[in-house]
Amino acid sequence: MSTAAVPEPTLRRLPCYYHYLVRLHDAGQERVSASQIGDQLGVHHTQVRKDLAYTGSQGRPKVGHRVDDLIQSIETFLNWNNCTDVFLVGAGSLGTALLGYEGFSKAGVRIVAAFDRDPKKVGHKLHGIAVLPMEKLEDLAQRMHIAIAILTVPAESAQEAASALVRGGVRAIWNFAPVPLAVPDDVVVESITLYASLAVLSRKLAIQRLNSAALAPA
Amino acid sequence: MSTAAVPEPTLRRLPCYYHYLVRLHDAGQERVSASQIGDQLGVHHTQVRKDLAYTGSQGRPKVGHRVDDLIQSIETFLNWNNCTDVFLVGAGSLGTALLGYEGFSKAGVRIVAAFDRDPKKVGHKLHGIAVLPMEKLEDLAQRMHIAIAILTVPAESAQEAASALVRGGVRAIWNFAPVPLAVPDDVVVESITLYASLAVLSRKLAIQRLNSAALAPA
DNA sequence: TAGATTGTTAATCGATTAACAATC
DNA sequence: TAGATTGTTAATCGATTAACAATC
Numbered sequence: 001m002s003t004a005a006v007p008e009p010t011l012r013r014l015p016c017y018y019h020y021l022v023r024l025h026d027a028g029q030e031r032v033s034a035s036q037i038g039d040q041l042g043v044h045h046t047q048v049r050k051d052l053a054y055t056g057s058q059g060r061p062k063v064g065h066r067v068d069d070l071i072q073s074i075e076t077f078l079n080w081n082n083c084t085d086v087f088l089v090g091a092g093s094l095g096t097a098l099l100g101y102e103g104f105s106k107a108g109v110r111i112v113a114a115f116d117r118d119p120k121k122v123g124h125k126l127h128g129i130a131v132l133p134m135e136k137l138e139d140l141a142q143r144m145h146i147a148i149a150i151l152t153v154p155a156e157s158a159q160e161a162a163s164a165l166v167r168g169g170v171r172a173i174w175n176f177a178p179v180p181l182a183v184p185d186d187v188v189v190e191s192i193t194l195y196a197s198l199a200v201l202s203r204k205l206a207i208q209r210l211n212s213a214a215l216a217p218a
Numbered sequence: 219m220s221t222a223a224v225p226e227p228t229l230r231r232l233p234c235y236y237h238y239l240v241r242l243h244d245a246g247q248e249r250v251s252a253s254q255i256g257d258q259l260g261v262h263h264t265q266v267r268k269d270l271a272y273t274g275s276q277g278r279p280k281v282g283h284r285v286d287d288l289i290q291s292i293e294t295f296l297n298w299n300n301c302t303d304v305f306l307v308g309a310g311s312l313g314t315a316l317l318g319y320e321g322f323s324k325a326g327v328r329i330v331a332a333f334d335r336d337p338k339k340v341g342h343k344l345h346g347i348a349v350l351p352m353e354k355l356e357d358l359a360q361r362m363h364i365a366i367a368i369l370t371v372p373a374e375s376a377q378e379a380a381s382a383l384v385r386g387g388v389r390a391i392w393n394f395a396p397v398p399l400a401v402p403d404d405v406v407v408e409s410i411t412l413y414a415s416l417a418v419l420s421r422k423l424a425i426q427r428l429n430s431a432a433l434a435p436a
Numbered sequence: 437t438a439g440a441t442t443g444t445t446a447a448t449c450g451a452t453t454a455a456c457a458a459t460c
Numbered sequence: 461t462a463g464a465t466t467g468t469t470a471a472t473c474g475a476t477t478a479a480c481a482a483t484c
Binding site: 011019078108147148186188192194200205 | 302310
């Protein structure tokens with residue numbers, strides 16, 4: 001994998017291209033142009049070309065790209081070929097939902113154990129994955145050399161759980177709790193911010209309404 | 219609510235400020251400076267000031283902002299005071315998890331009904347919310363003037379469900395399915411892109427590792 | 437060939453950061 | 461008062477879009 005700096009927006013678009021391409025592939029389409037991808041996903045065609053260039057895939061003038069080549073390039077670029085073992089912390093309803101996601105294994109991530117502090121949950125299996133007590137988290141993370149964890153505990157417990165993960169040697173936390181985590185500089189945190197997304201949605205709707213009201217007055 | 223264009227990054231940061239401020243408030247702190255907020259959340263202090271200026275809140279030189287004023291301003295700005303009735307479509311594990319989220323009601327959204335095409339789920343209540351058959355979606359959305367829907371169906375069913383929502387008059391879709399939705403121009407879609415977030419996480423980790431390997435060679 | 441498509445270089449746009457005057 | 465903090469205007473930075481030469 002290259003060290004080169006990739007713009008984060010590019011990184012966020014690549015999985016979208018990927019899923020679109022897989023659907024094209026399943027539909028039997030063999031070739032695709034940057035314009036076709038862009039039109040479908042609402043991205044400028046030049047932008048699509050730049051994004052795809054990062055993956056190293058090359059197209060042919062007049063012909064476009066081979067769909068399966070592109071799929072392969074994006075997979076390799078995102079390192080989705082190599083599956084990493086990860087822990088999931090917080091086996092509540094959201095955590096359980098994520099445990100059931102088949103798709104993650106195609107995106108380079110395999111959940112190998114879940115942890116919860118509720119004794120009622122411990123010992124059971126959810127979607128085939130054992131739920132272990134929080135007390136075992138730190139030691140097990142170390143022994144299994146776990147680098148990535150998914151954090152789906154309530155906001156109040158998030159910092160405590162994150163600290164335990166860091167002590168266990170975890171280097172990257174995918175954070176679903178709506179709180180910023182205090183971790184050392186060399187630990188990576190990527191948060192799913194539902195409230196941010198909801199704020200964007202409701203503002204887009206408000207603007208849409210103002211526009212349509214302006215266009216079609218009484 | 220003002221029509222003024224607000225940068226989307228600002229809109230995404232405001233909920234983070236809000237949650238941080240609520241925690242300060244609960245901890246009994248009365249005043250806060252832009253620098254304090256910025257330090258805690260990793261945002262430049264000038265950025266924080268600009269963001270807060272959009273909400274109309276004013277601080278006082280040397281003193282800073284009153285925490286409860288700021289909370290109030292952000293709430294009003296994001297329209298989190300007025301609760302909107304929304305539908306949730308897809309009562310699978312993710313949908314069920316979201317049904318249980320207490321926090322949405324504080325963010326201006328109340329889920330009033332869930333829909334699923336699985337007859338086994340229909341008729342039951344989840345977290346106190348009735349699960350209704352998909353056949354009733356369109357008519358009920360129209361009669362209840364539902365403007366927003368949360369989409370938590372599998373990828374294969376997402377477009378079909380989205381189309382039903384549009385026919386029912388829904389104007390905004392919060393999409394948790396990993397597919398782009400084809401909807402009319404005047405319908406707003408905001409997607410939660412888990413795979414994009416995961417791609418960012420794993421790349422950040424890879425870069426972090428390269429950096430620390432470069433700093434501490436064998 | 438002619439024209440569609442690629443990939444790259446330049447221009448634009450918008451967000452972030454820096455600089456600074458105002459003020460409590 | 462002196463100094464911390466605000467809010468605004470200017471500079472920088474980075475991503476997106478436009479322009480265009482290369483090529484199959």
